[in-house]
Amino acid sequence: MASITSSGLGSGLNVNDIISQLMEIESQPLTKLQDKAKEAQAKISAIGTLQGALSTFQGRVLSLSSASAYKSLKGSLADTTIGTVSTAVNAQAGSYSLAVTQLAQAHKLKSQSFSSVNAPVGTGSMTIQFGTYDDKGTSGNAADDTFEVNGDKGALTIEIDSTNNTLTGLRDAINAKKAGVTATIVNDGSGYRLLLSSSDSGKANSLKITTDDADGNDTDTAGLSRFSYDPLGTKNLTQTQAAQNAEFQLDGIAISKSSNTVTDVLQGVTLTLQKVSARDTNNAPVATSLNISRDTSGVKTAVEDFVKSYNEFVKSVEGLSFYNKDDNSAGLLNGDYVIRSMQSSIRSTLNQGLGSGSYYQSLGAVGVSFDDKGNMTLDSTKLQKALDTRPEDVASLFAVNGVTSDARVSYVSSTAATQVGSFGVSISSPATRGNFSGLAVANGPITIAEGDNDMLMVAVDGASSGQIKLSPGSYATPAALAAEIQSKINGDSRLKDANAAVTVSYNATSGKFEMSSNKYGAKSNVQITATGSATEATLGFKVAQGGTGSDVVGTINGEPAKGDGQVLTGSGKAEGLKLTITGDTAGEYGTIGFSRGFASKLDQTVTSMLSDNGLLRSRIDGLNRDLKNIGAQGNTVTRRLEDIEKRYRAQFTALDVQIATMNSTSTYLSQQLSMLNNLASGNKK
Structure with a gap:
């Protein structure tokens, strides 16, 4: 008997439909x-949406987290052509006249x-120095003129040899020093000229240029000495613009500054002068008003956005979390x-x-509250009043901030370990600079000989430092020589590369030159x-004279603090709190x-929620684990x-075969019975 290979052929049943329904x-x-x-x-996607909303909210929160934003001021000039004004966080509100x-x-x-x-x-x-030239021209005696070296500006020395002894080479060698002088070459129609300009304006930045000419003559108009310019001596260069200070009056007080950008007249205020004031009929300068006022618009907008x-x-x-009881x-x-949890x-x-x-x-x-639906509301009038009267305290309400009661203490930074609170600051020893005093010398003119x-x-x-050479000559006072020493030391290339500098002065009481590092602390030293x-x-x-500075020593909240220069870092409750101490007692x-x-x-709360091990990430990880488990269960169920x-098909196949066999037997029996009937009928005949 041929085997049955298609389900239902033997039985006539729709086996595939039956199995499909069973499965x-x-x-x-x-x-x-x-x-x-x-x-x-779907929940993972929803939490992703929640993460996006939380990140957007955090961005607005961050705009309120900087303490400086709450103390912003703005400056304005009634006559805007006179100049511009900008302010820093430590500026004070006020109104002034400016001419x-x-x-x-x-x-x-x-x-x-x-x-x-x-x-x-x-x-x-070539050696270039900076200083103040005082022209006593009205006396008619040039011998009365003076040039006082600017000790705050380092001298620079340029070497000219066979590799750079051209006009271009000299220009490039000067500019390569990047030390306060700019050199350019111009063609004025008659030839090429070297132009030298002090990078900084002001009387104290007049140029003095001396040369050590290889031809042996440092003052003639041949060789390198052609570029000499001594305000009190050889002037082989021609002055095209004299150095001068900005002169102005603030509330009637006469002020002179070296730059048109003035930063140290009003605390936290930068004035950029651009034009001389007009004159009235009496030839007096016409004053304009300068106003410094608190600018709270940015903070107010930030709070509104928050x-x-x-x-x-x-x-x-x-x-994402609503429930509607009407339609479930x-x-x-x-x-x-x-x-x-969030x-x-x-x-x-x-x-x-x-x-x-x-x-x-x-x-x-400060006017921020919640309504009965949980939404945040803002009373702008109340916020504005707080910003106008206590901006520092509004800053502390929103941002990480430190407010000091003593002007000699400045808040620098903190760490996550710093606890909130009010801490007393006590200094047992202020920071000092490395310094020393020399031996006593006469208080009078001093001659330096090469x-x-x-x-x-x-x-x-x-x-x-390298070898420092002082300019030969007679110095009228020890203070003038102190400025020369400071200028030459601070102009040394090795010290400049190390960002090291000194202050040199003459103490008339002790009769000694004094030298100190410009840095504070135990790392400050000079020798x-x-x-x-x-x-x-x-x-x-x-040789061997010298001195080393000391770090500030003190306590914050009664706990010993670590000093590093003028910076004091707290411990205990004030752990990580950094303060700058500028006092000297x-x-x-x-x-x-x-x-x-x-x-x-x-x-901090939102950052924690959004972190890799935070609330949202943990929930997503949990859902992913659920998906993995569901997948594993699904694979098991699929295999089952x-x-x-297979079992159903095997059973129906067996049924098919059995029914087919039975049908075949039935047919065979029917045929045999039919034959028997036929034989019986024939015998009767």
């Missing part, structure tokens, strides 16, 4: 698992004409613990008091490492109120269904 019933657990997987995927009588300008010199940019200029060295962003965030959360519809995250964390953050470090303790104190008492070497803050043969006798400096330095405002706290279907 549909068997597959119900798999369908439920697939529905669970879709639900988990400008002279603008500052830089010293400029030009050389003689050369035939080409490659014309030779000679060899040797309120708006919070409400948008609340709306986003409601869209619900958001994807309705009842999900991630929503409850809302609880944010509400807890907003409801906490800020502690003793802050004057304001709640958002309601190769005799003109050389010294120093070490500053761990960096060693004489070498001198010329007669330098000790002239200057009172001897021991004693009590008031208090600092340290606070973590609501914006800062919210930022495959086995069930």
Whole structure:
């Protein structure tokens, strides 16, 4: 008998339909698992939407987390052509009159004409110094004129040899020093000239240029000495613009500054002068008004945006977690613990008091509150009043901030370990600079002779100088020579590369030159490492003289603090709190109120939620684990269904074969019976 290979052929039953219907019933657990997987995927997507809404909200929170934003001021000039004004956070509100009588300008010199940019200029060295030239021209006696070296500007020396002894080479060598002088070449029609300009304006930045000409003559108009310019001597360069200060009157007070950009007249205010004031009929300068007022518009806008962003965030959360009892519809995250935990964390953050470090303790104190639907509202009038009267305390309400009671203490930074509160600051020893005093010298004119008492070497803050040569000549006072020493030391290339500098002065009481590093702390030191043969006798400096500074020593909140220069870092409750101490005496330095405002706290809360091990990430990881488990269960169910279907098909195949056999037997029997009937009928005949 031929085997049956197609289901139902033997039995005549629609076996495929029967098995399909049976498998549909068997597959119900798999369908439920697939529905669970879709639900988990939908929740992951919903939490992604929640993450986006939370990140947007955090961005608005961050705009409120900087303390400086709350103390912004703006400046304005009634006559905007006179100049511009900008302010820093430490500016003070006020109104002033301003009249400008002279603008500052830089010293400029030009050389003689050369035939080409490659014309030779000679060899040797050129030294450029800065200082104040006082022209006593009205006396008619040039011998009365003076030039006082600017000790705050380092001298620079340029070497000219066979590799750069052209007009172009000299220009490039000067500019390569980047030390306060700019050199350019111009063609004025008669030839090429070298123009030298002090990079800084002001009388104290007049140029003095001396040369050590390889031809042996440092003052003639040949070789490198053609570029000499001594305000009191050889002037082989021509002055095209004299150095002068800006002159102006502020509330009737006459002020002179080296630059048209003035930063040190009004605290935190930068004036950029652009034009001299007009004159009235009496030839007096016409004053314009200068106003410094608090600018709270940016903060107010930021708070308004914060309120708006919070409400948008609340709306986003409601869209994901709502429940409508009328139609039983619900958001994807309705009842999900991630929503409850997030809302609880944010509400807890907003409801906490800020502690003793802050004057304001709640958002309601500045007009931020909540309505009966949980939305944030803002009373702009109340906020504006707080900003006008206590901007520092509004800053502390929102941002991480430190408010000090003593001007000698400045808040620098804090760490996550710093606790909020009001801490007393006590200084037992202020920071000092490395310094020393030389031996006593006569208080009178001092002569520096080349190769005799003109050389010294120093070490500053761990960096060693090269050989420092003082300019030969007679110095009318020790103070003038102190400026020369400071200029030459601070112009040393090795010290400049190490960002090391000194201050040199003459103490008329002790009769000694004094030298100190410009840095504070235990890393601050200065020492004489070498001198010329007669330098000790002239200057009172001897090898090995030196001094080392000390770090500030004190306590914050009664706990020992670590000093580093002028910076004091707290411990205990003030752990990580950094303060700059600028005072120079021991004693009590008031208090600092340290606070973590609501914006800062919210930022930390949101950052925690969005972190890799935070609330939302953990929920997503949990859902992904659910998906993985569902997938594993689905694979198991799928394999079981495959086995069930095989079993059903095997059973129906066996049934088919059995029925087919029975049908065949039935047919055979029917045939045999028919034959028997036929035989019986034939026998009867």
